[in-house]
Amino acid sequence: MAEAGIRAGCRAYFGYPITPQNELLEYMAAHMPKVGGIFIQAESEVAAINMCYGASAAGARTMTSSSSPGISLKMEGISYLAGADLPTVLINVVRGGPGLGNIAPAQGDYFQATKGGGHGDYRMIVLAPATIPESIELVMLAFELADRYRVPVMVLADGMLGQMMEPVLFPEPVDPAALPAKPWAITGARGRRPNRISSYFLDPAELSARNVKRQRRYQQIEEQEIRYEEHETADATLVVAAYGSVARIARTAVRMARSEGIKLGLLRPITVWPFPYSPLRALSRRVDAILTVEMNAGQMVEDVRLAVAERAETPFYGKLGGLVPTPKDILREVKRYAS
Amino acid sequence: MDNTFIFAGFGGQGVILAGKLLAQAGADYGLEVTWLPSYGPEMRGGTANCTVVLSDEPIGSPVVDNPSALVAMNLPSLERFEKAVVEAGTVVVNSSLVTRRVERNDVTELTIPANDIAASLGNPRAANMVALGALVKATGIFPLDIIKRAMVRMLSDKGSGKLIEVNERALEAGYEAV
Numbered sequence: 001m002a003e004a005g006i007r008a009g010c011r012a013y014f015g016y017p018i019t020p021q022n023e024l025l026e027y028m029a030a031h032m033p034k035v036g037g038i039f040i041q042a043e044s045e046v047a048a049i050n051m052c053y054g055a056s057a058a059g060a061r062t063m064t065s066s067s068s069p070g071i072s073l074k075m076e077g078i079s080y081l082a083g084a085d086l087p088t089v090l091i092n093v094v095r096g097g098p099g100l101g102n103i104a105p106a107q108g109d110y111f112q113a114t115k116g117g118g119h120g121d122y123r124m125i126v127l128a129p130a131t132i133p134e135s136i137e138l139v140m141l142a143f144e145l146a147d148r149y150r151v152p153v154m155v156l157a158d159g160m161l162g163q164m165m166e167p168v169l170f171p172e173p174v175d176p177a178a179l180p181a182k183p184w185a186i187t188g189a190r191g192r193r194p195n196r197i198s199s200y201f202l203d204p205a206e207l208s209a210r211n212v213k214r215q216r217r218y219q220q221i222e223e224q225e226i227r228y229e230e231h232e233t234a235d236a237t238l239v240v241a242a243y244g245s246v247a248r249i250a251r252t253a254v255r256m257a258r259s260e261g262i263k264l265g266l267l268r269p270i271t272v273w274p275f276p277y278s279p280l281r282a283l284s285r286r287v288d289a290i291l292t293v294e295m296n297a298g299q300m301v302e303d304v305r306l307a308v309a310e311r312a313e314t315p316f317y318g319k320l321g322g323l324v325p326t327p328k329d330i331l332r333e334v335k336r337y338a339s
Numbered sequence: 340m341d342n343t344f345i346f347a348g349f350g351g352q353g354v355i356l357a358g359k360l361l362a363q364a365g366a367d368y369g370l371e372v373t374w375l376p377s378y379g380p381e382m383r384g385g386t387a388n389c390t391v392v393l394s395d396e397p398i399g400s401p402v403v404d405n406p407s408a409l410v411a412m413n414l415p416s417l418e419r420f421e422k423a424v425v426e427a428g429t430v431v432v433n434s435s436l437v438t439r440r441v442e443r444n445d446v447t448e449l450t451i452p453a454n455d456i457a458a459s460l461g462n463p464r465a466a467n468m469v470a471l472g473a474l475v476k477a478t479g480i481f482p483l484d485i486i487k488r489a490m491v492r493m494l495s496d497k498g499s500g501k502l503i504e505v506n507e508r509a510l511e512a513g514y515e516a517v
Contacts, residue, residue, distance in 0.1 A: 166372060166373050324402055327404060
């Protein structure tokens with residue numbers, strides 16, 4: 001993910017160590033200087049996100065990364081970035097929580113990521129990779145989307161993606177000098193009117209106008225950027241909805257179920273905000289049940305239920321505290337509803 | 340068809356590295372590969388294991404319920420994973436540390452005195468490579484050369500070039516011990 005960031009043209013990374021994502025920081029420390037970029041191990045997570053704010057305001061492609069407790073500390077900064085219409089890319093390698101929790105894989109930060117963990121009316125595009133090759137693809141995409149919409153974009157990974165290895169092929173690097181200009185950036189006001197970047201607008205009418213404009217951009221994102229994958233859903237009577245690592249585990253459960261004659265499919269949101277409500281709605285009209293599987297006590301399932309309404313059963317299966325479901329665990333649960 | 344492996348032992352026995360090497364060799368051999376570690380925050384003394392999946396098609400779950408082969412470097416590892424191995428699977432037991440036999444009779448058991456063999460080669464810490472050599476022979480996944488080449492590259496990259504020779508001999512000794 002670090003290399004993908006560099007290849008996406010990121011030349012300013014700010015972070016603070018926390019397991020299970022220290023490899024990312026270490027990689028950036030070793031490789032950012034080689035491409036003439038900035039690596040700073042900040043004094044805290046709060047400092048790191050605010051360094052992103054500053055460098056993004058100056059027009060750079062910026063990135064920070066952390067894991068759950070560290071991401072909580074960044075929430076204030078994320079709200080400020082959103083309020084100032086600044087792009088940045090954040091990676092959350094989610095671990096067991098709440099509190100200090102543990103360093104095992106978890107998905108307990110879904111609400112925080114998709115419903116706004118910071119204050120104010122803001123949204124973040126949230127991309128949820130399921131494999132290491134997809135993590136690379138989505139980190140590259142995150143930078144594109146952040147710049148296109150001037151929003152913070154989060155890549156929501158988990159401790160499993162943070163620790164495992166898989167062979168990958170990297171795409172060609174982006175030349176930072178060839179990226180589209182950012183006429184809004186603070187680059188020195190020579191020969192033009194000064195740009196101002198702030199989230200502070202005392203006049204309610206002005207703040208309202210800025211919010212309305214921003215909400216229109218969010219609406220545009222919802223119309224254009226929903227990404228998801230359907231696997232074996234064409235003839236399915238039962239579908240598992242899962243994102244991230246759990247989705248790839250569920251994929252094996254689909255294969256096992258099919259070999260036993262159970263018509264199981266998989267719907268995997270790739271963007272968890274914007275959430276793929278319509279494909280789920282469409283599925284709910286022709287399947288008996290949509291089983292949501294997560295490594296939490298039931299968070300994405302609320303979005304699934306919003307999409308499905310009462311058209312199909314919407315059971316939930318979750319593992320907590322850093323436990324990871326196995327394909328057999330999921331299959332066992334599927335069988336309860338596959339009659 | 341998936342080939343799934345669990346390497347388990349004490350932290351410091353090199354099970355994580357042995358699994359990495361198998362995964363790297365699998366990728367070199369043109370297979371799809373995942374490597375998934377599981378260990379506590381401590382570097383040595385705790386328990387550690389890793390799961391490797393090798394497949395000729397894209398891999399779904401890197402988490403495995405029933406491995407086709409287990410390498411148990413100590414007793415707690417055998418106790419924890421013995422029952423999970425698939426029927427007709429392979430269990431490599433480090434008999435230098437594990438004094439009991441495998442309790443099942445529907446799996447192939449290989450008792451390899453990995454620590455003793457490694458010690459006789461002059462480096463007891465190469466026990467992991469002895470076990471890996473035995474695993475490669477027993478499962479016939481690919482020729483030993485593929486593992487050797489991956490090991491040479493991995494140790495050179497880590498700046499541990501002086502360990503190449505003993506590790507090579509350990510891989511060979513494990514391979515011959517089956």
